[in-house]
Amino acid sequence: MKLLFLGSKRILLFYLLLLLAVSASHAQDILDSTFQQPTPDQALTEFLASVEQKSTLRFYYLDEWLEPFRMPESTDRVSLRTTLGTLLEGSGVDFVVIYNYAVVFFKNPAHSQQRDALIKKATAERKKIDRVTVGNKNTYQPGKRVTIQGLVSDEDNKAPLAGVTIYVHELNRGLATDAAGKFNLVLPAGEYLFTLRSVNYEEKVLNVMAYGNGELKVQMIIEPTLLEEIVISDQNILNTGIGQSKLKLTELQRAPSFLGEADVIKQIQMQSGVTTASEAAQGFNVRGGSTDQNLVLFDGTPIFNTSHALGFFTAFNSDALQESAFYKGSVPAEFGGRTSSVLNITSKEGDFNKWHGKGGLGLVSSELVLDGPLKKDTSSLAFSVRSSYSDWILNQLETRYRGISEGSIFFYDANIKYAHKLDKHSKLTVSGYTSMDRFSIANDTVNQWQNIAATVRYDKTVNDAWFYTAALHWGQYGYQVSEDDPVQAFDLNFGVIYPSLKIDVNRNGILHKQSFGFHSTYYQFRPGTITPTSEESQIKPASVPRETAIESALYFNDSYNWRSNVQIEAGLRLSIYNRLGAGNVYHYLPDLPREPEYTTDTTSYSAGQFIKTYIRPEPRLAANITLDLQSALKIGYNRMHQYVHLITNSATITPVDIWQASNTYFKPVRSDQFSVGYFRNSKSxxxxxxxxxxxxxxxxILEFKDGANLILNPQLETALLNGKARAYGAELTVNKLKGRLTGGFNYAYARSKRKVEGPFDVETVNNGSWYPSNFDQPNVFNANWRYNITRRIFFTGTFTYHTGRPVSIPVSAYSTDGNMIMDFTARNNYRLADYHRMDVAFVLEGSRKKNRLFESTWVLSIYNVYGRKNPYSVFFVSQSGMLLKPYQLSLIGTAVPSLTYQFKF
Incomplete structure (x- = not known):
C-alpha cells in the first residue's frame, strides 16, 4: 500500500506522524517481534509486499523513496525493526508505527538541515574539507549498502595510527581505527561528512562520496603550533571504555619538568585517580593500587622498572614515542597480568620516504632521534639515544640529608626500530629497547639496574575484515647493589628473564568488532645472590634458588553497536598460571604461626615439574550510552588477576625490592572494579x-610482617601475609580546550585501605581492622595551563596538591641490652604533611613553516617555584639514651631552574 504526499505538506505531516507515533508508542512491539528472512538483493518494496502477505502489517510510502533500496545479504535472524533501521540508516528516510499495524515512511527534513549546518560551521572555523570518492560513480545506487575499508597513517612517516576516531555525522556514529590503523565501515551509498581526530594530530574533515565498495586512505598531520590549537574534544564521548585515554605527547616538551627532562610518566601522574609518593618515587599508584599493579608495555613487552635516578626521571625518551594509551577503568581483554592499570607505549616507526632528526641539550642529559628510509617506501629505521653526562646536579640540591647532595648519578636509554613492508598486506617490525642506571648516595652502596626489551612482530591483513599479528618478545630486568668498604664489600644481584609469545586476531564486521588471541610468558626469577668481593669482607655468600613459571591466557573481545546510541564491549580472558620446578615447598605445623622454626617437612620438585596451577576467568564489560552529540554515560566492570608480586616494606620502589612469583602460599591477586562515568562536551x-x-x-594482596626480613629469604611465606584491599573514590575533570588560555584541573577524592586478619596475632595487622595503605591520599588536586603570549611564545604551568601519605611512627621507645626498641601501636598511624608544588615554564618556539628545514625550541623551566620542602619520609634518632628526635627528609627543598634547547630537522 502507498501513501501519496503533497510536497508542501510533508513537514506538517512529519510532525503529525511523530505525534501519532508517541501516542501509539506502547504498541510498537510488533516490529521487534516480527522476523522474516529477505532474499539477497531483493528490492525493499518487494520485501515489504511479501511481509504484508504474511502478517497484519501495512506499509505506507512513496515509490521514489524506497525503490533504490535493495536488501543486504544476511544470515542473521534479526527483527524487522533492525532490518529496516540498518537499511535506511543515513538516507534521510525514517519510519514510525501507528496503532501496532501501520508503518509509515517519511522524509526527515532535519537530515539535510543538519548536514548544511555542519558544513557551514566547518567553513566558519576555517577548516579545510577534503572531498574524496569511494567506488565507481557509474555504479552508484542510492540506499545500497557499501563497505569502506579505511587506513589512517601519519603523513610524514606513513606509520599506521591506532585509536583514531572517525565520526560519521549523518549516522551519528563513531568508530576507531585498530592497532594496524585500519577501520571497516558499512553504510548506505551516499554523501557523508567524516571527522577524524587523534591525540597529537590535526583534525581532518572529509566529504566522502560513497558510491560503492572501496578503500579510503587518510593521512594525518602532526599537530602544528597554532594560536588556537586544535584539540581532541570527543574522545571521551566516542570511546567505548570508561577510564581510557591517549596521552598528548606533543605537549610534553612544552610542559614544565624537573631539570628540563620531558616525562611521560609525570604526565600520567597528573591525571585524575593517579598519585605518587614523592618526586623520587618510581612508578605511580592508580585508584588505590600499588606500583607493581600497573602493566607498562613498550612495543608489547612489559617493563619492570620505568624510572631513571630512583624516580627523578622516566626511562623513556618522549621524542622516540609514537603514541601512549592509558587504561585505568575499563581494560580490554587483550591486556592482563596486572590489576590496576595498563600503560601501552608504542615507539616511533621510521619514515618510509625521507630522513628526519630531532634532539635536545639539557642540564642533565642530551638526546638524539633519527629516522628515515633504508629503501624508499619499503623499509625504514628509527633510532634514539639519551644519556646523562655529569653528577653535578645532585650537588646543587638543597636537602636536609647531606648524603643526597654528595651522591652520584648516571643513566642512559636507547631504542631502535626497523620496519619492512613485505608486500601490500603484510609487514615485519623488529624493535629493541634498553636502559641502565647507576646511583649512589654519598659513601653508601652503589645501585645499578637495567631493562632490556626486544620485539619481532609480523602483521598480516588477510582480507577486508580479518587481520592478525604474531609477535615474539624478550624482556629482562635486573639490579645489582655493591658495597666497596673492604670489611663489608659485597655484590647483591637480582634478575628476571621473561620471553613471551603473542598471537592476536582481529575481525571488523558490520555490527561487531571482534578480537581474540593467545598470550604466553615464561618467567625465570633469580630471587637473589650475595657474594663477598674482598678478602676482608665479613659478608657470607648466600643465594636463593631460581624460580620459574608460565603465565598464559586465551581471550575474546567483542565490541558491538547494539543500537545507534549504545555501544557494548564485552570480553573474557582465561588466564592460566603454572608454577614450575625445580623448587621446594616447605610445610609447617598446622596449629602454630608460619615461622621458620615451625618447619616440619619439605617437598622437592624437579625441573619442569608442576608445583602449583591456577586457572582464573576474567570477565570484562563496558557500555557507552551516547545521550546526545555532546554527552555520554559509561559503565564498566573488570576482573583481573596478577601472578607476579613486588615484595617491599616501603611506600616507594627501591633497588633492593624483589619480584616474587605466585606459588602454593601466594595466591594470585584478584581485583574487581566497578566504575560509572558521565562525560560532556560543550556545544562549542x-x-x-x-x-x-x-x-x-x-x-x-601481600603485606609484610612487622620486622620481616625480605632480602635473601628462601622462606618468604614466613615474612609475608595475605590480606585484602578496597579502594573507592570520585574523580572530576574539567578542561578548557580552545582560546589563548587553555588547560584544566582535576580533583579526586580517593581512599585506599587494607585489612590483614590471620589466625594468630603475629599474622594480623592492626588487630584485624582496616587501615590506610601506604598510598592512601584522600584528596588530590591537579591543574595545568598554557597561555599563548604570541604564536610562538607560551607560558605553561602545573600545580599539584595531595594529602600527605600515611607513615608508621613509634609512640614510645625503651632500651634493652644497649639496643633501642621502638614501639609501634599501629601501622600507618600518622600522615606526613600535605604535598603541594608548582612548576612553570616559558617556551620559545622557532618558525614552524611547513617547508622549513630546521626548527628549534628553547624551554626555561622552574621546578618547585616557591621552594616547598615537601616531606619524603620521617625518621627518628635516639638522643640521650631514651629520647627520640624526629627528622623529616625533603629531597628537593628549593626551586630548581633549567634551560633546554631542542631542535628538529
Whole structure:
C-alpha cells in the first residue's frame, strides 16, 4: 500500500506522524517481534509486499523513496525493526508505527538541515574539507549498502595510527581505527561528512562520496603550533571504555619538568585517580593500587622498572614515542597480568620516504632521534639515544640529608626500530629497547639496574575484515647493589628473564568488532645472590634458588553497536598460571604461626615439574550510552588477576625490592572494579567535563610482617601475609580546550585501605581492622595551563596538591641490652604533611613553516617555584639514651631552574 504526499505538506505531516507515533508508542512491539528472512538483493518494496502477505502489517510510502533500496545479504535472524533501521540508516528516510499495524515512511527534513549546518560551521572555523570518492560513480545506487575499508597513517612517516576516531555525522556514529590503523565501515551509498581526530594530530574533515565498495586512505598531520590549537574534544564521548585515554605527547616538551627532562610518566601522574609518593618515587599508584599493579608495555613487552635516578626521571625518551594509551577503568581483554592499570607505549616507526632528526641539550642529559628510509617506501629505521653526562646536579640540591647532595648519578636509554613492508598486506617490525642506571648516595652502596626489551612482530591483513599479528618478545630486568668498604664489600644481584609469545586476531564486521588471541610468558626469577668481593669482607655468600613459571591466557573481545546510541564491549580472558620446578615447598605445623622454626617437612620438585596451577576467568564489560552529540554515560566492570608480586616494606620502589612469583602460599591477586562515568562536551567544544566514580575490591594482596626480613629469604611465606584491599573514590575533570588560555584541573577524592586478619596475632595487622595503605591520599588536586603570549611564545604551568601519605611512627621507645626498641601501636598511624608544588615554564618556539628545514625550541623551566620542602619520609634518632628526635627528609627543598634547547630537522 502507498501513501501519496503533497510536497508542501510533508513537514506538517512529519510532525503529525511523530505525534501519532508517541501516542501509539506502547504498541510498537510488533516490529521487534516480527522476523522474516529477505532474499539477497531483493528490492525493499518487494520485501515489504511479501511481509504484508504474511502478517497484519501495512506499509505506507512513496515509490521514489524506497525503490533504490535493495536488501543486504544476511544470515542473521534479526527483527524487522533492525532490518529496516540498518537499511535506511543515513538516507534521510525514517519510519514510525501507528496503532501496532501501520508503518509509515517519511522524509526527515532535519537530515539535510543538519548536514548544511555542519558544513557551514566547518567553513566558519576555517577548516579545510577534503572531498574524496569511494567506488565507481557509474555504479552508484542510492540506499545500497557499501563497505569502506579505511587506513589512517601519519603523513610524514606513513606509520599506521591506532585509536583514531572517525565520526560519521549523518549516522551519528563513531568508530576507531585498530592497532594496524585500519577501520571497516558499512553504510548506505551516499554523501557523508567524516571527522577524524587523534591525540597529537590535526583534525581532518572529509566529504566522502560513497558510491560503492572501496578503500579510503587518510593521512594525518602532526599537530602544528597554532594560536588556537586544535584539540581532541570527543574522545571521551566516542570511546567505548570508561577510564581510557591517549596521552598528548606533543605537549610534553612544552610542559614544565624537573631539570628540563620531558616525562611521560609525570604526565600520567597528573591525571585524575593517579598519585605518587614523592618526586623520587618510581612508578605511580592508580585508584588505590600499588606500583607493581600497573602493566607498562613498550612495543608489547612489559617493563619492570620505568624510572631513571630512583624516580627523578622516566626511562623513556618522549621524542622516540609514537603514541601512549592509558587504561585505568575499563581494560580490554587483550591486556592482563596486572590489576590496576595498563600503560601501552608504542615507539616511533621510521619514515618510509625521507630522513628526519630531532634532539635536545639539557642540564642533565642530551638526546638524539633519527629516522628515515633504508629503501624508499619499503623499509625504514628509527633510532634514539639519551644519556646523562655529569653528577653535578645532585650537588646543587638543597636537602636536609647531606648524603643526597654528595651522591652520584648516571643513566642512559636507547631504542631502535626497523620496519619492512613485505608486500601490500603484510609487514615485519623488529624493535629493541634498553636502559641502565647507576646511583649512589654519598659513601653508601652503589645501585645499578637495567631493562632490556626486544620485539619481532609480523602483521598480516588477510582480507577486508580479518587481520592478525604474531609477535615474539624478550624482556629482562635486573639490579645489582655493591658495597666497596673492604670489611663489608659485597655484590647483591637480582634478575628476571621473561620471553613471551603473542598471537592476536582481529575481525571488523558490520555490527561487531571482534578480537581474540593467545598470550604466553615464561618467567625465570633469580630471587637473589650475595657474594663477598674482598678478602676482608665479613659478608657470607648466600643465594636463593631460581624460580620459574608460565603465565598464559586465551581471550575474546567483542565490541558491538547494539543500537545507534549504545555501544557494548564485552570480553573474557582465561588466564592460566603454572608454577614450575625445580623448587621446594616447605610445610609447617598446622596449629602454630608460619615461622621458620615451625618447619616440619619439605617437598622437592624437579625441573619442569608442576608445583602449583591456577586457572582464573576474567570477565570484562563496558557500555557507552551516547545521550546526545555532546554527552555520554559509561559503565564498566573488570576482573583481573596478577601472578607476579613486588615484595617491599616501603611506600616507594627501591633497588633492593624483589619480584616474587605466585606459588602454593601466594595466591594470585584478584581485583574487581566497578566504575560509572558521565562525560560532556560543550556545544562549542570549548570545554569538556568528566565525572567518574569507582569501587575496587582486591583479594590475596601481600603485606609484610612487622620486622620481616625480605632480602635473601628462601622462606618468604614466613615474612609475608595475605590480606585484602578496597579502594573507592570520585574523580572530576574539567578542561578548557580552545582560546589563548587553555588547560584544566582535576580533583579526586580517593581512599585506599587494607585489612590483614590471620589466625594468630603475629599474622594480623592492626588487630584485624582496616587501615590506610601506604598510598592512601584522600584528596588530590591537579591543574595545568598554557597561555599563548604570541604564536610562538607560551607560558605553561602545573600545580599539584595531595594529602600527605600515611607513615608508621613509634609512640614510645625503651632500651634493652644497649639496643633501642621502638614501639609501634599501629601501622600507618600518622600522615606526613600535605604535598603541594608548582612548576612553570616559558617556551620559545622557532618558525614552524611547513617547508622549513630546521626548527628549534628553547624551554626555561622552574621546578618547585616557591621552594616547598615537601616531606619524603620521617625518621627518628635516639638522643640521650631514651629520647627520640624526629627528622623529616625533603629531597628537593628549593626551586630548581633549567634551560633546554631542542631542535628538529
Amino acid at each position: 567544544n570549548v570545554y569538556d567535563f568528566a565525572f567518574e566514580v569507582y569501587y575496587k575490591m582486591q583479594a590475596n
